[in-house]
Structure formats: structure tokens, C-alpha cells
Amino acid sequence: MTFNFLSPVSDKVLSSIELLSSQAFGNKLKIHTVQDGLPDLNDVQIAIIGVLENRNDVNYSGEDIQLDTIRNVLYSLFPGNWHTRVADLGDILKGDSVEDSYFALKTTVAVLLENQIIPIILGGSQDLTYPNYRAYDGILPMVNIVSVDSNFDLGDSTLPIKNNSYLGKIILEQPYNLFNYSTIGYQTYFNSQEEIDLMEKLHFEAYRLGEISKSINLVEPVMRDAHIVSIDLKAVKASEVSSKQKYSPNGLDGKEICAIARYAGISNKVSSFGVYEYQRSKDDQITSMLVAQMLWYFIEGVNCRVKEDPLKDEHNYQKFNVLIEDDELIFYKSIKTGRWWIEIPFLPEVNNKLKQHTLLPCMHEDYTEAMQGKIPERWYKAYRKNSF
Known part of the structure; x- marks a missing residue:
């Protein structure tokens, strides 16, 4: 170097x-x-x-x-x-x-x-x-x-x-x-x-x-x-x-x-x-x-970093599917650390900035709000940026 x-x-x-x-x-x-x-x-x-x-x-x-x-x-x-x-x-x-x-x-x-x-x-x-x-x-x-x-x-x-x-x-x-x-x-x-x-x-x-x-x-x-x-x-x-x-x-x-x-x-x-x-x-x-x-x-x-990737190691995570109107939101919770993620889907028919499914870090509150029919704002913004 x-x-x-x-x-x-x-x-x-x-x-x-x-x-x-x-x-x-x-x-x-x-x-x-x-x-x-x-x-x-x-x-x-x-x-x-x-x-x-x-x-x-x-x-x-x-x-x-x-x-x-x-x-x-x-x-x-x-x-x-x-x-x-x-x-x-x-x-x-x-x-x-x-x-x-x-x-x-x-x-x-x-x-x-x-x-x-x-x-x-x-x-x-x-x-x-x-x-x-x-x-x-x-x-x-x-x-x-x-x-x-x-x-x-x-x-x-x-x-x-x-x-x-x-x-x-x-x-x-x-x-x-x-x-x-x-x-x-x-x-x-x-x-x-x-x-x-x-x-x-x-x-x-x-x-x-x-x-x-x-x-x-x-x-x-x-x-x-x-x-x-x-x-x-x-x-x-x-x-x-x-x-x-x-x-x-x-x-x-x-x-x-x-x-x-x-x-x-x-x-x-x-x-x-x-x-x-x-x-x-x-x-x-x-x-x-x-x-x-x-x-x-x-x-x-x-x-204190802990390497985690729910998409690669599903055994150490809980997966939750939440249906809100026409959207299916997929959440992951780490069994090891208790941290949460929400999946941003890959849309093959549009010009994605992201070239694959990816995970957006979120909080437990995002999951509980989704259960009540409210789309998390962080997910919505990331989804919109990825689609245009």
C-alpha cells in the first residue's frame, strides 16, 4: 500500500x-x-x-x-x-x-x-x-x-x-x-x-x-x-x-x-x-x-460487530410475511441479536437501481405497524427509489 x-x-x-x-x-x-x-x-x-x-x-x-x-x-x-x-x-x-x-x-x-x-x-x-x-x-x-x-x-x-x-x-x-x-x-x-x-x-x-x-x-x-x-x-x-x-x-x-x-x-x-x-x-x-x-x-x-445475513443463513432468523392490500411485506428477525430487516423485492420489469432482492434494516415497531396495516415509511422510500 x-x-x-x-x-x-x-x-x-x-x-x-x-x-x-x-x-x-x-x-x-x-x-x-x-x-x-x-x-x-x-x-x-x-x-x-x-x-x-x-x-x-x-x-x-x-x-x-x-x-x-x-x-x-x-x-x-x-x-x-x-x-x-x-x-x-x-x-x-x-x-x-x-x-x-x-x-x-x-x-x-x-x-x-x-x-x-x-x-x-x-x-x-x-x-x-x-x-x-x-x-x-x-x-x-x-x-x-x-x-x-x-x-x-x-x-x-x-x-x-x-x-x-x-x-x-x-x-x-x-x-x-x-x-x-x-x-x-x-x-x-x-x-x-x-x-x-x-x-x-x-x-x-x-x-x-x-x-x-x-x-x-x-x-x-x-x-x-x-x-x-x-x-x-x-x-x-x-x-x-x-x-x-x-x-x-x-x-x-x-x-x-x-x-x-x-x-x-x-x-x-x-x-x-x-x-x-x-x-x-x-x-x-x-x-x-x-x-x-x-x-x-x-x-x-x-x-462489537456481528455479521448477519438473513438471505444467506435462514436457520438463524425468523421470517414473517405480512399482507397489506396488494403488497406482501417480508420481515426477518435475527435469533442471535434481535435485529430486524424488511425485504425490498427485485422487480425484473423495471429499471432497478438494485440488481437483486435486498434487505433494508428496520425496527420491531415497523413490523408491528405493518401488522396494523401501515406500510413502513423506510420501506416505501427504498421501494420507490429502486423502481425509478
């Missing part, structure tokens, strides 16, 4: 490891250093990458990104009883142009994906989700993205890409690999009615902040179907973060954002995870600790 765009972790961060317990995470990592170069990644399952690119932030003022404080805190935490090996590959520096930074990230992520290594991307502005998505070109035919954000970031796709408009580029630029896009924790007053209507028209999923705060377990089946998870730190409420990071008095609290990160880690499909819009400030301890804990919970989740 060659990674030509990565700069080593700073000596300042490395020197702090000497003061840590031998059991601290920093002493369990494989780290890209000036002295030793890139570590051997043959047994690595997760790789951390910093991306110091923020020039497409609509509020860019020339200030550079610095991730040392996050690394210092993350290294000081104690790992769980983990079997997963993690490497810190250092940072992708700003290129001569933003396009150079995009190319470096796309190329790096593609190499990691090809080697079944999950990249954790630390940004940088959230438009970096776009090159992360483009890294899947040629790797997956259809990609699902989950964004944890107060905004949809649709923007005007005819204008140059920005951190508040990257989704428009993802939807409209070839090759068309996007199957589903879900937003977790959006706040209505930050999004125009036109954008809300467009999300509905495209059969994308959007979960309001109030829904998530009331029932955090709504996130689990959404994450179980995601390939890319992109978290905007502006989704976190102001009381939980440092002064420069404050955005809105309403948002997800620390416990909720860490639970979401863990749900992302548990998902067998999630193959890249990004945290964006980090703003360093003098009183930075709270934000850097929160980001470090989010990464900790994601890694914890990866260590």
Missing part, C-alpha cells in the same frame, strides 16, 4: 505519549512517524486520517486546522477489550488547490477501502464528504450516505462546491452512485421549505432533532444501511462544545452524539466515518475531548 499524500503525526504529539500509561490508547496504536515512516498495515482494520483542508468553508477566514489537541486526548484514553488494530496515518495537508486536497483524500480512502481498512477522517470542512464518496467509484455500484447535521447541505449544484452545498454535487454529478441519503438531527429552521420538499421528492430520509432526542434507537437501522457516515460538529448543541465551536443552543448532546458514533461502528456496512467542521479555540479541551470520545465509541462499535 502506498500513501504519498500523508504527513506524519507531529513530534509534539508523539512526545506526549511518553507521559501516558502503558495501557493508554496511544501506546496501542500504530503511528506514522517521521523517524519510522508509515506503519505496516497488514493487520490493521481502522486507520485515522486528518485532512487539513477547509478552504471551501463558506465562512473561511484563512485560519488553518490543527488536530494535535484531538490526538493528545484520544491517545490518553484507555481502549476497551478490543481485538481491532488501529493506525494513525497522520494528515493530508492542504494542496496547492482544494481539488488537490480532494484528489489526495479520494486516492487515500480508495486504497484503504480496497484493503478492507475503515478510514476515520478528521476534518476539515464537511465538503470533504464529496471526495470520500467519490473514492467508492469502481468499488461499490450503489452507496448510502448518512449525515449527522442540522442542515441538509443541498445548496445550488450549479455553483462551486462549498461545505453547505456538497450534497447537490453528489446527487447530480456522474457517475450516479448514490442510492440513499439520510440526515440525522436536522433542525427545520435552518432549512428552507424548498430543501425539505426536495428531500421528500427524492425519497431521502430526514430525522428531526426532536425525533432523535426522543428515541435515539431510531438511528440504529439507518446506520446499519450506511456505507459512509459524515458528522458535522455543528449538529452538537452549543453548551457541549468550546467557544469557537458553538453554533446553536439546540442540538445533540454529548451522550447522543457518542451513541450515534457507536451505532455507526456496530454497522457491518459502514466502511468510512468522518467528523468535520472542527474549530480549534483557546478553551479547546471540551470539543477535543468530545471528538476523541466519538472516535472511541466508533472504534468500540466496530469491535
